[in-house]
Amino acid sequence: xxxxxxxxxxxxxxxxxxxxxxxxxxxxxxxxxxxxxxxxxxxxxxxxxxxxxxxxxxxxxxxxxxxxxxxxxxxxxxxxxxxxxxxxxxxxxxxxxxxxxxxxxxxxxxxxxxxxxxxxxxxxxxxxxxxxxxxxxxxxxxxxxxxxxxxxxxxxxxxxxxxxxx
Amino acid sequence: xxxxxxxxxxxxxxxxxxxxxxxxxxxxxxxxxxxxxxxxxxxxxxxxxxxxxxxxxxxxxxxxxxxxxxxxxxxxxxxxxxxxxxxxxxxxxxxxxxxxxxxxxxxxxxxxxxxxxxxxxxxxxxxxxxxxxxxxxxxxxxxxxxxxxxxxxxxxxxxxxxxxxxxxxxxxxxxxxxxxxxxxxxxxxxxxxxx
Numbered sequence: 001x002x003x004x005x006x007x008x009x010x011x012x013x014x015x016x017x018x019x020x021x022x023x024x025x026x027x028x029x030x031x032x033x034x035x036x037x038x039x040x041x042x043x044x045x046x047x048x049x050x051x052x053x054x055x056x057x058x059x060x061x062x063x064x065x066x067x068x069x070x071x072x073x074x075x076x077x078x079x080x081x082x083x084x085x086x087x088x089x090x091x092x093x094x095x096x097x098x099x100x101x102x103x104x105x106x107x108x109x110x111x112x113x114x115x116x117x118x119x120x121x122x123x124x125x126x127x128x129x130x131x132x133x134x135x136x137x138x139x140x141x142x143x144x145x146x147x148x149x150x151x152x153x154x155x156x157x158x159x160x161x162x163x164x165x166x
Numbered sequence: 167x168x169x170x171x172x173x174x175x176x177x178x179x180x181x182x183x184x185x186x187x188x189x190x191x192x193x194x195x196x197x198x199x200x201x202x203x204x205x206x207x208x209x210x211x212x213x214x215x216x217x218x219x220x221x222x223x224x225x226x227x228x229x230x231x232x233x234x235x236x237x238x239x240x241x242x243x244x245x246x247x248x249x250x251x252x253x254x255x256x257x258x259x260x261x262x263x264x265x266x267x268x269x270x271x272x273x274x275x276x277x278x279x280x281x282x283x284x285x286x287x288x289x290x291x292x293x294x295x296x297x298x299x300x301x302x303x304x305x306x307x308x309x310x311x312x313x314x315x316x317x318x319x320x321x322x323x324x325x326x327x328x329x330x331x332x333x334x335x336x337x338x339x340x341x342x343x344x345x346x347x348x349x350x351x352x353x354x355x356x357x358x359x360x361x
Contacts, residue, residue: 006169013173038261039225039241040169040178054208054227058241062213062222065257153358156233161351164230164238165343 006036007140012133013043019125020045027118028110030089033103034096034126035060042100056103060093064101083112094119097127168263168357176237179353180261181346184286185268186278187247190307193336194268195226195242198346202228220246221225223258230350240350247282248303250252255285259293264301264353266345268336269324271306271314279324301352303330310335 016034024032024045031046033053039061041053063082080119082093092104099133102123104115169178183191192212199210208227215221231238245255259265267278267286287297306320310318317333325331330348334341 008169008171008173027276036169036261038169038180040180042169042171054241055225058225058227058243059211062257065260066254068223069253069257075293082292134323139184153234153354156358158351160233160348161354164233164350165347 006040007133007137008042008134009136012129012136016126016130017045017124018041019129023104023118023122027104027106027115029104029106029115031105033057033060033102033105035103037061037064037099037101047085051105060101060103064093064095081116092116094123099130100126102126104116147155170236174237175235176239177233177357178239178241179263179350179357180241180243181264181266181349181353182258182262183242183244183266183268184255184282185247185307186270186275186282187249187269189247189249189270189275189279189282189335190336191244191268192220192224192320194266194305194307194342194345195244195333195338197241197339197342198228199226201285201343204245206230219248219250220244222246224252233354238354240346242346249281252285252289254326256289256292259289259295262290262293262295262300263356264303264349265290266349267302267304267324268306268307269320270290271308271320272311273313273315276315276320276323283324283326301349301356302327303332303349305334305336305341307334307336307341309333309340310338 020032020034020043031051032148033044033056035057036042039058041057044053067079067082078095079141080095084091089105089107094102096102102119104119106115168294183194185191195210206229211225213222224243228240228242230240243258245258265336267283290297292302306317308314332341332345332348334345336342
């Protein structure tokens, strides 16, 4: 397979959640999502109950992928920010560390300028966490089965798989 | 590119349905959506044209249950089958964990099947995957049609590795879950091997 799988550990997950909660408060946003470029949701901060987060993650990733394609067509490396303005709610989408997507949903209680400013700071912090996470993933991989995070699939049987389908 | 979250004990895998236009990729997803229990499935999202042809992708998240204490979720995607949507197909293959090729059994669609299969091999390569090693299942769809080619002949034309083959009639639901089960099996086996 190309590239490593993404693995999230408890420590980094809490760090990420902390950064996102702060971003949401500082930017006065309704909700903040972190999504990976393949459409998997990583973390959320804020009131996400009325939003279908799984669909949001997949559509955001599709949107970013299509925009990436457009960028390459005209010779740009990437468009690092996307902004969608609605009547009441707006979506600010940015790429963090070329790897994950930060989505901020906000209304008239905030502004594009404030969101951009706060996203910039949070992005730098998130990039640091992800750099650490990647290094940790490599280390765990090297340790292999001896790792405390050995794959849960190391002893998977056909029966386990059949059980999933009832 | 499986996403394993030790904090919330979740594993997410991405499965892509590939195949020529009108072979039944969206129909597969629609059947899974219709027959799955509420609560285990999310919304079925279709980015389609006004005439219901897939424009970008269909997406269905599906929670299968627990393996070794980890909640296992499959994200099912289809690609647009029409030849001129190649740029979109490439994007959807990003981060794929398993591929289902849906082949149309009608004799007159064999050329389209072969063209789509060649396109899959090329596009996988473009994303850094090797067609010969990626978890992969082929579905022979529309077996109920009178113009369907024999399974043996289809195997000769379309099978390029020792892949699992599932015969199906997606419109009636036959073989749809069997195909999903077959791909889930090879994806989870690959996870086991790969780490």
